[in-house]
Amino acid sequence: MSPKTLYDKIWEKHVAHEADDGTCLLYIDRHLVHEVTSPQAFEGLRMARRKVRAPEKTIAVPDHNVPTTPDRINGIDNEESRIQVEALDRNARDFGIHYYPVNDVRQGIVHIVGPEQGWTLPGMTVVCGDSHTATHGAFGALAHGIGTSEVEHVLATQTLIQKKSRNMKVEITGRLGPGVTAKDITLSVIGKTGTAGGTGYVIEYCGEAIRELSMEGRMTVCNMAIEGGARAGLVAPDEKTFEYVKGRPHAPKGAQWEAAIEWWKTLSSDEDAQWDKVVTIKGEDMAPVVTWGTSPEDVLPITASVPSPEEFDGGKSEAVMRSLEYMGLRPGMSLRDVEIDTVFIGSCTNGRIEDLRAAAKILKGRKKKAGLRAMVVPGSGLVRAQAEDEGIADVFKDAGFEWRLAGCSMCLAMNPDQLSPGERCAATSNRNFEGRQGRGGRTHLMSPAMAAAAAVTGRLTDVRDMI
Amino acid sequence: MDKFTTFTGVAAPFPLINVDTDMIIPKQFLKTIKRSGLGVNLFDEMRYDDDGNEIEDFVLNRAQYRNAQILVAGENFGCGSSREHAPWAIKDFGIICVIAPSFADIFYNNCFKNGILPIALPQEEVDELMKEAEKGSNARITVDLEEQSITTSEGEAVRFELDAFKKHCLLEGLDDISLTMKKEDSIDAFERRAKAERPWM
Ligand code: SF4
Numbered sequence: 001m002s003p004k005t006l007y008d009k010i011w012e013k014h015v016a017h018e019a020d021d022g023t024c025l026l027y028i029d030r031h032l033v034h035e036v037t038s039p040q041a042f043e044g045l046r047m048a049r050r051k052v053r054a055p056e057k058t059i060a061v062p063d064h065n066v067p068t069t070p071d072r073i074n075g076i077d078n079e080e081s082r083i084q085v086e087a088l089d090r091n092a093r094d095f096g097i098h099y100y101p102v103n104d105v106r107q108g109i110v111h112i113v114g115p116e117q118g119w120t121l122p123g124m125t126v127v128c129g130d131s132h133t134a135t136h137g138a139f140g141a142l143a144h145g146i147g148t149s150e151v152e153h154v155l156a157t158q159t160l161i162q163k164k165s166r167n168m169k170v171e172i173t174g175r176l177g178p179g180v181t182a183k184d185i186t187l188s189v190i191g192k193t194g195t196a197g198g199t200g201y202v203i204e205y206c207g208e209a210i211r212e213l214s215m216e217g218r219m220t221v222c223n224m225a226i227e228g229g230a231r232a233g234l235v236a237p238d239e240k241t242f243e244y245v246k247g248r249p250h251a252p253k254g255a256q257w258e259a260a261i262e263w264w265k266t267l268s269s270d271e272d273a274q275w276d277k278v279v280t281i282k283g284e285d286m287a288p289v290v291t292w293g294t295s296p297e298d299v300l301p302i303t304a305s306v307p308s309p310e311e312f313d314g315g316k317s318e319a320v321m322r323s324l325e326y327m328g329l330r331p332g333m334s335l336r337d338v339e340i341d342t343v344f345i346g347s348c349t350n351g352r353i354e355d356l357r358a359a360a361k362i363l364k365g366r367k368k369k370a371g372l373r374a375m376v377v378p379g380s381g382l383v384r385a386q387a388e389d390e391g392i393a394d395v396f397k398d399a400g401f402e403w404r405l406a407g408c409s410m411c412l413a414m415n416p417d418q419l420s421p422g423e424r425c426a427a428t429s430n431r432n433f434e435g436r437q438g439r440g441g442r443t444h445l446m447s448p449a450m451a452a453a454a455a456v457t458g459r460l461t462d463v464r465d466m467i
Numbered sequence: 468m469d470k471f472t473t474f475t476g477v478a479a480p481f482p483l484i485n486v487d488t489d490m491i492i493p494k495q496f497l498k499t500i501k502r503s504g505l506g507v508n509l510f511d512e513m514r515y516d517d518d519g520n521e522i523e524d525f526v527l528n529r530a531q532y533r534n535a536q537i538l539v540a541g542e543n544f545g546c547g548s549s550r551e552h553a554p555w556a557i558k559d560f561g562i563i564c565v566i567a568p569s570f571a572d573i574f575y576n577n578c579f580k581n582g583i584l585p586i587a588l589p590q591e592e593v594d595e596l597m598k599e600a601e602k603g604s605n606a607r608i609t610v611d612l613e614e615q616s617i618t619t620s621e622g623e624a625v626r627f628e629l630d631a632f633k634k635h636c637l638l639e640g641l642d643d644i645s646l647t648m649k650k651e652d653s654i655d656a657f658e659r660r661a662k663a664e665r666p667w668m
Contacts, residue, residue, distance in 0.1 A: 016657035017650045023632045025650060027657050029668050037550060039500035048644070053654075065498065080498035087500050124668060131549040131573060145549035145573055148502075149580035149643070157647045159654055163630070195485060196543040196569055229546070231572055252667030260667045295485050315484040315541050322483075412548075414494045433489045433547060435512050 003270035005167045006236050007202045010142045010267070014125050016159055025159040029124040030141075033060040033097070033151070034110045035088040036414070037129030041152035042091040051095070053158040058097040059119055062088050063109045064414050066102050068377050068404035073103055081415065095155075108380020108406040111135040111348040115219065116380055118248025122237035122264040127154055132348050132430065133232075134225040138218035139245070140237035140267045142202070145226065165231045166276035168201035169269075172209035174283040179464040181358065182217030183350060183428070183447035185209065185281075186224040187289045191299030193279055198230030201277060204269060205235050209283035215244040216354035223349045224430050227296040236268040288463055290335060291432045291445040293323040298432070302450070302462045306333050326434055327442050328422065335460050338444070342425040343374040343455040344437070345448050346404075347411040350428035351379025353386050355448040359428075360392040362452035362466055363399040369458035375402040375417070377409040399455070413438045426454035468582050470640035474563070475609040476536030479526050480600035484541035488574065491545070491553040505552055506559030527560070531603035537610065539593065539600045540567040544585075545574025554581045564610050566617070568593050579633050580643065584612060586627045595623070612638060 017025040052058055065081035066072060076082040085102060092099035100107045106117065111132055114120045120136045126143035127133060129151040136143035146160065154160055172185055203225050218235045225233025242261060245251045252260045287301035308331030309320040345359050356378065368374045376396050378384035384406055387393045393403050410417040411429040419425055419441025428451050432443040444460060453461040496508045514525050521528045527535065544567040545553060554577045564584045578585040599606050599619045609618040612634065618624045661668065
């Protein structure tokens with residue numbers, strides 16, 4: 001047999017039909033649904049009098065629109081948001097799919113809830129009408145975002161029409177230095193390959209630095225595979241994966257667990273597998289990084305200075321000019337002199353318990369700078385509860401942070417949590433696009449520890465000076 | 468879905484690179500539970516000022532491009548989120564073809580589900596078409612999907628590549644779901660096999 005990559009192996013196990021031209025029907029094991037990209041899909045089903053083919057494999061949770069203030073138990077004020085969430089309530093009920101409503105303690109960002117509840121398992125295919133579905137690749141599951149028409153297609157047929165992507169290997173060798181985290185890995189990779197560097201590929205992340213990461217860290221890395229243009233990101237499952245999955249509500253149990261583990265252990269790329277593209281980065285050379293522009297590829301170590309448009313070629317030079325103007329930055333100024341107004345810790349990239357622990361470690365015994373707005377939005381109600389148990393919530397509150405309920409919140413500002421024009425934010429989310437966190441808002445992406453450090457000083461800060 | 472037929476239309480030049488879906492349709496318009504009516508908010512933050520007035524020099528606000536059916540854009544068009552609201556807004560505005568050196572994966576797929584033809588061409592060819600588009604409404608471009616060709620008003624033609632299955636669906640206006648449902652036997656068989664092999668899934 002010819003050697004295979006992990007992606008090849010998962011792909012092969014899921015082809016339900018293959019046409020002569022290579023177009024496949026890929027079977028979908030888990031379909032995650034949220035309120036923003038699904039109403040039109042359910043409407044389509046109703047119009048065509050179709051059912052959900054596998055409701056037991058379909059999981060829904062509202063996250064994008066939900067307010068994260070405690071008064072949300074009284075309902076959602078914004079009418080359009082309320083209508084969208086109510087539509088999901090109704091669709092989940094009418095079509096009989098698993099549902100975590102707004103006031104369920106298990107509610108949270110769909111990409112955090114899936115793994116937390118054991119819905120995401122190694123070797124699966126996972127889709128969601130959301131580009132950050134890539135997150136689930138951390139389990140060695142083939143996971144990617146789809147559009148609403150495809151959501152409808154999966155609801156109706158439990159398959160997706162797909163052609164196979166190419167294989168790309170991203171290897172992070174060696175160990176990370178102190179203060180350098182999974183977020184710095186994933187941003188550094190995009191900084192190197194560009195936002196289109198992964199287009200047409202499924203990336204497998206490997207190397208010592210990836211193996212050393214916790215499951216939370218691996219989710220952070222895979223989460224942003226999409227920002228690098230890839231269809232999906234993968235990490236081969238190992239003991240850490242099994243340990244994480246074991247005992248979760250929807251994970252297999254007993255004899256099935258044994259059988260599952262046996263298969264999961266075969267899920268890694270063969271030694272001599274062929275790669276269409278390989279990128280290698282030395283983990284020990286990596287520094288804590290931040291973004292300075294309006295594309296996730298605009299990444300630099302915190303010790304660097306704002307670049308000038310002349311340093312770039314072609315269309316990128318103009319894009320940089322535009323983004324520096326938008327960001328209100330001058331070429332040549334030290335990134336550490338950039339003053340911020342707001343800190344946002346949360347999102348499906350960095351809203352898990354480990355992220356909150358990392359930020360709390362920096363904040364312990366310190367206070368946020370006076371006048372600065374700072375909020376923590378745990379990725380799920382269970383993450384929130386755990387952080388309260390561990391005393392982390394108190395650290396945030398003592399440091400002057402708002403301690404919110406779970407949701408997407410200021411990651412995309414569809415709920416009331418938004419930046420105002422010109423407001424500058426240190427954010428642990430994944431997109432720094434113009435207007436992403438609110439019209440005219442300025443976003444710098446970074447790790448939770450870096451965001452916590454910035455909250456203390458009121459500037460972009462090298463977290464290594466505080467550990 | 469409507470069948471995609473050969474057409475001749477005005478092309479609007481939009482030379483930005485990395486145009487993301489937040490630019491195409493900002494999130495405040497994602498709260499709809501319908502597919503229609505998003506065209507007025509296409510490129511909303513670039514097209515209107517804070518008071519909701521049109522920004523005069525934005526390309527789609529200029530008289531000659533108001534009825535553009537083609538958009539010529541920079542590389543990595545449609546990056547960012549999976550929101551299908553982006554192609555819905557583009558289609559609702561009246562644009563049915565986007566030409567760029569490259570597209571983000573999910574956006575590219577979403578176009579076909581909505582009767583929009585995304586055409587990826589080498590940078591030099593896009594540059595030529597960009598110049599053509601800059602001439603305004605006199606320079607009309609013909610897109611022939613059957614022949615996989617683009618012809619300028621000067622008669623210059625370029626060919627483009629396209630997946631045969633996607634082309635077929637667009638030409639015939641086929642609905643993917645009914646096509647897939649014809650293969651239900653294969654799906655049933657797959658499910659039986661998978662259940663035996665991996666019952667925990
Ligand atoms: S947290 Fe942000 S990136 Fe993640 S699903 Fe929510 S909106 Fe999307």
